[in-house]
Amino acid sequence: MAAQLVREWTSIQQFPCATQTKLLELVGKLKQENVNTLTILVMGKGGVGKSSTVNSIIGERVVAVSAFQSEGQRPVMVSRSRAGFTLNIIDTPGLIEGGYVNDQALQIIKRFLLNKTIDVLLYVDRLDAYRVDNLDRQVIKAITDSFGKGIWQRSLVVLTHAQLSPPDGLNYDDFFSRRSDALLKVIRMGARIKKSELKDFAIPVVLVENSGRCNTNDSAEKILPNGTSWIPSLVETITNVASNGSKSILVDKKLIDGPNPNERHKLLIPVILALQYLFVVKPIQRTIKADISREMKSLWELRDMGLSGNRF
Amino acid sequence: MASQLIREWTGIQQFPGATQTKLLELLGKLKQENVNTLTILVMGKGGVGKSSTVNSLIGERVVAVSAFQSEGQRPVMVSRSRAGFTLNIIDTPGLIEGGYVNDQALEIIKRFLLNKTIDVLLYVDRLDAYRVDNLDRQVIRAITDSFGKEIWRRGVVVLTHAQLSPPDGINYDNFFSRRSDALVKVIRLGARIRKQEFQDSALPIVLVENSGRCNTNESGEKVLPNGTTWISNLFGTITNVVSNGSKAIFVDKKLIEGPNPNEKYKLFIPLILAFQYLFVVKRIERAIKVDISKANKPLWELRDMGLLKGKLTYSYFRREKWEWGAREDWRFDDMRKQYGKHWWWVSFFAVYASQQIFLMGITLPVYAVHSVEKPWNIYDSVATTICMFGIIFAYFADTQLHEFVSSNEKRKELGVPKLLTLEKGLWRYSRHPNYVGEQLWWWGLVMYGWNVGYGWTFIGSLVNSLCLAYVTILVEQRILKQADRVEAYNLYQKTTSVWIPWFKFSPRGAKDKNS
Numbered sequence: 001m002a003a004q005l006v007r008e009w010t011s012i013q014q015f016p017c018a019t020q021t022k023l024l025e026l027v028g029k030l031k032q033e034n035v036n037t038l039t040i041l042v043m044g045k046g047g048v049g050k051s052s053t054v055n056s057i058i059g060e061r062v063v064a065v066s067a068f069q070s071e072g073q074r075p076v077m078v079s080r081s082r083a084g085f086t087l088n089i090i091d092t093p094g095l096i097e098g099g100y101v102n103d104q105a106l107q108i109i110k111r112f113l114l115n116k117t118i119d120v121l122l123y124v125d126r127l128d129a130y131r132v133d134n135l136d137r138q139v140i141k142a143i144t145d146s147f148g149k150g151i152w153q154r155s156l157v158v159l160t161h162a163q164l165s166p167p168d169g170l171n172y173d174d175f176f177s178r179r180s181d182a183l184l185k186v187i188r189m190g191a192r193i194k195k196s197e198l199k200d201f202a203i204p205v206v207l208v209e210n211s212g213r214c215n216t217n218d219s220a221e222k223i224l225p226n227g228t229s230w231i232p233s234l235v236e237t238i239t240n241v242a243s244n245g246s247k248s249i250l251v252d253k254k255l256i257d258g259p260n261p262n263e264r265h266k267l268l269i270p271v272i273l274a275l276q277y278l279f280v281v282k283p284i285q286r287t288i289k290a291d292i293s294r295e296m297k298s299l300w301e302l303r304d305m306g307l308s309g310n311r312f
Numbered sequence: 313m314a315s316q317l318i319r320e321w322t323g324i325q326q327f328p329g330a331t332q333t334k335l336l337e338l339l340g341k342l343k344q345e346n347v348n349t350l351t352i353l354v355m356g357k358g359g360v361g362k363s364s365t366v367n368s369l370i371g372e373r374v375v376a377v378s379a380f381q382s383e384g385q386r387p388v389m390v391s392r393s394r395a396g397f398t399l400n401i402i403d404t405p406g407l408i409e410g411g412y413v414n415d416q417a418l419e420i421i422k423r424f425l426l427n428k429t430i431d432v433l434l435y436v437d438r439l440d441a442y443r444v445d446n447l448d449r450q451v452i453r454a455i456t457d458s459f460g461k462e463i464w465r466r467g468v469v470v471l472t473h474a475q476l477s478p479p480d481g482i483n484y485d486n487f488f489s490r491r492s493d494a495l496v497k498v499i500r501l502g503a504r505i506r507k508q509e510f511q512d513s514a515l516p517i518v519l520v521e522n523s524g525r526c527n528t529n530e531s532g533e534k535v536l537p538n539g540t541t542w543i544s545n546l547f548g549t550i551t552n553v554v555s556n557g558s559k560a561i562f563v564d565k566k567l568i569e570g571p572n573p574n575e576k577y578k579l580f581i582p583l584i585l586a587f588q589y590l591f592v593v594k595r596i597e598r599a600i601k602v603d604i605s606k607a608n609k610p611l612w613e614l615r616d617m618g619l620l621k622g623k624l625t626y627s628y629f630r631r632e633k634w635e636w637g638a639r640e641d642w643r644f645d646d647m648r649k650q651y652g653k654h655w656w657w658v659s660f661f662a663v664y665a666s667q668q669i670f671l672m673g674i675t676l677p678v679y680a681v682h683s684v685e686k687p688w689n690i691y692d693s694v695a696t697t698i699c700m701f702g703i704i705f706a707y708f709a710d711t712q713l714h715e716f717v718s719s720n721e722k723r724k725e726l727g728v729p730k731l732l733t734l735e736k737g738l739w740r741y742s743r744h745p746n747y748v749g750e751q752l753w754w755w756g757l758v759m760y761g762w763n764v765g766y767g768w769t770f771i772g773s774l775v776n777s778l779c780l781a782y783v784t785i786l787v788e789q790r791i792l793k794q795a796d797r798v799e800a801y802n803l804y805q806k807t808t809s810v811w812i813p814w815f816k817f818s819p820r821g822a823k824d825k826n827s
Contacts, residue, residue, distance in 0.1 A: 046445075047442040067479045068491070130380060131358050134409070137410075167379045168523050
């Protein structure tokens with residue numbers, strides 16, 4: 001059985017007890033709803049902390065993290081199982097390469113995901129970035145074009161480097177709310193989510209701090225500056241999204257190849273032909289016939305020339 | 313005096329005593345070297361901390377800083393003076409806009425800097441950014457293209473957010489050195505600085521922490537995690553760069569507008585002309601000559617027909633060369649016989665080289681026009697009119713000649729005596745209207761050249777006219793050698809102007825047979 005190939009989620013024991021308890025609680029809830037497997041896709045620009053987040057969720061260093069080098073060119077899927085529940089997390093290469101969306105990486109990701117079902121999308125970015133610009137919109141557009149708008153109903157935004165000191169003049173919560181507003185706005189624009197659909201697409205935003213110097217509380221859980229223990233918070237949000245009633249995204253060949261360009265607007269062909277016939281061919285025929293009739297030719301000549309028929 | 317308009321650098325008193333002392337020391341050093349003013353240009357991507365750095369240097373909030381909004385679209389210059397020393401700091405908008413270098417912002421910055429001198433460039437970026445990519449290179453390339461490679465001799469790299477905790481597994485100094493290596497490498501690539509030049513004058517890198525929560529030492533000075541007091545350190549580095557012997561960048565109009573595209577590759581023009589002549593024109597000429605020699609037509613017919621079988625607009629001059637070649641065919645034969653086996657190289661000088669010089673001569677005005685940027689004016693219109701008129705005139709003249717020749721052929725077929733001279737149409741007013749038209753064209757070109765100040769290009773057309781004069785004489789002599797035409801042609805000569813179209817005049821010295 002496939003489950004035998006999936007490793008045991010032993011690293012869950014790395015977490016402090018309080019975190020472990022909450023995690024197992026959440027897994028239990030999912031199993032009650034008959035969800036035995038969860039596939040999480042992690043995407044975003046380069047250097048924002050995707051691999052670090054994956055390592056934090058799993059609890060061990062499963063994906064290589066390097067501060068200065070770009071990630072590997074290929075997506076990596078990490079699978080762990082525990083008490084009959086399987087967790088798959090897919091870490092992807094950054095989508096922005098030097099100012100452009102890296103289409104090649106996108107293709108590799110899509111092919112990697114063929115016939116897999118995406119339950120949750122984690123869109124990762126840094127909390128301590130000060131500008132949201134066209135590049136972000138392009139990344140989001142690329143994700144939307146690849147997987148369809150529906151993926152945003154199954155997504156959450158993850159902001160890394162959460163243990164930051166905000167810039168002068170802003171307190172932490174203010175900074176956080178303005179940053180997430182800006183990012184959500186660009187997601188709405190990039191994914192073309194209409195204002196009326198906003199309710200269905202209320203994307204939750206979660207803060208994480210993946211570094212070793214993250215502050216801890218008395219239970220030794222990693223906490224954010226506002227006191228929340230963020231690992232269970234993240235997993236809880238993930239489970240909420242997984243149970244929010246929307247459909248998971250099955251990545252089939254049709255989704256990957258995109259709509260067949262040859263199929264587009266095929267229905268217009270007969271319409272165009274009809275229009276051409278009615279409005280172009282017929283008038284020309286008429287004028288030609290008029291010209292011929294004006295010409296004084298004897299009937300036998302016309303007959304021999306074959307103009308007694310209608311074929312053109 | 314301008315210095316009265318510049319505000320006093322009161323912000324310096326915001327700094328703790330120790331910092332103030334060091335700053336005034338540095339100012340003193342500069343003044344000793346006779347440097348009384350310092351202009352610092354601050355550039356970089358958006359959101360990296362340029363405006364914050366300016367505020368830190370001045371010691372007060374002179375430039376608006378907003379975490380989430382883009383900076384203003386215009387550069388801002390902040391000037392402060394102290395003890396006779398003036399400090400100008402120019403804050404600029406971020407150069408990257410959504411994945412591209414914002415060319416419009418760059419233009420605005422360049423125009424802002426017109427006639428200013430840049431003493432130091434601060435290239436600002438964040439210490440806590442983990443990737444250096446093509447965007448950074450594009451920014452650096454844009455800066456290099458705008459101000460020249462030399463600006464990097466006066467450059468300082470400023471890394472903000474210096475009070476960071478490095479990522480797991482790397483200590484602060486390690487992180488700093490890797491980050492600066494990556495950035496310096498991309499600067500070298502983007503500015504195309506060769507390794508050799510780089511080692512001679514390495515780019516200094518300074519860490520800054522502009523936020524209010526920057527740690528301080530006992531003297532109250534802002535310190536980095538490694539203990540350096542960074543404000544005085546930054547000023548110290550700036551003064552070192554100013555005194556490092558390189559030249560400040562003066563932003564003049566030439567720098568801003570960039571090299572004149574018309575000047576590029578001008579030297580290629582004669583080369584290309586030579587190439588074309590040797591490898592293209594010569595071949596075609598040779599082929600045509602071969603064709604002519606294969607055709608069994610009497611020479612006068614070839615001459616009169618002028619071998620006009622091409623489009624008028626295309627290589628009007630080439631047509632002339634065909635005529636020239638055909639007309640000279642008998643001369644080629646003569647010369648060939650004369651020089652015998654040396655003809656193959658003698659012809660180069662006697663015929664081809666001279667024709668090449670000819671070609672270059674009459675196209676001199678074209679060369680002139682392409683060397684000078686001058687807007688179209690009335691003389692250009694006059695020149696155009698002359699040229700057009702010349703072409704049309706020659707076209708009609710040639711057409712009439714062709715008709716004359718063809719009608720004579722028909723007459724021969726029908727057994728009717730041919731017409732001896734062509735006196736219809738334009739040929740009524742001039743004996744060689746085709747040459748007239750051609751000369752009008754070339755002199756029209758000279759007018760273009762004269763209009764842009766290259767009047768001496770008339771020399772080409774003058775030589776052309778002289779050649780045509782010589783040819784005219786040759787042609788007329790040959791006609792006069794034909795017994796059946798000599799009398800009619802003599803009359804034609806006496807009543808018609810040779811070149812300039814004029815009305816018929818009464819034959820001079822002609823016997824009036826009828827009276």
